[in-house]
Amino acid sequence: MPEAEMKNLAGLVGRAIAKRRVACELTQEQVAEHLKIGVEAVSRIERGVVLPTVIRLGEFAQIFQCGVADLVTETSSRPTDQARHIERLLSGLGHEDRAMILEIVERLATRLG
Numbered sequence: 001m002p003e004a005e006m007k008n009l010a011g012l013v014g015r016a017i018a019k020r021r022v023a024c025e026l027t028q029e030q031v032a033e034h035l036k037i038g039v040e041a042v043s044r045i046e047r048g049v050v051l052p053t054v055i056r057l058g059e060f061a062q063i064f065q066c067g068v069a070d071l072v073t074e075t076s077s078r079p080t081d082q083a084r085h086i087e088r089l090l091s092g093l094g095h096e097d098r099a100m101i102l103e104i105v106e107r108l109a110t111r112l113g
Helices: 003-023 028-035 039-045 055-062 068-073 079-091 095-112
Strands: none
Touching: 003 039, 003 055, 003 068, 028 055, 039 055, 055 068, 068 079, 079 095
8 A cells, every 4th residue: 555545544543543532531541541552652543643553443442332343434435334434423313313414415415416
């Protein structure tokens, strides 16, 4: 994989990890403690300076109580992965809120398509 693509992937994965951490109301210090690494290491991963290994992704997923695939598919540009991500986002909403979001997405898709 070209270096530019690796940097982009690291950034996307890092942002997904940071987003999950914040959603779980955890600090970088708490995550670092769980992983038995330094806070700077967590920061470097979240900023996309370092791409975590598959094993490390598994550890993050365990901390955030999600699947490794959840951390990776959030970063995917494939429509099916994006659809699964949207499905997860919608699953926590009520019927009216989901309908409103669906209407917004339909309008955007029509306008942009």
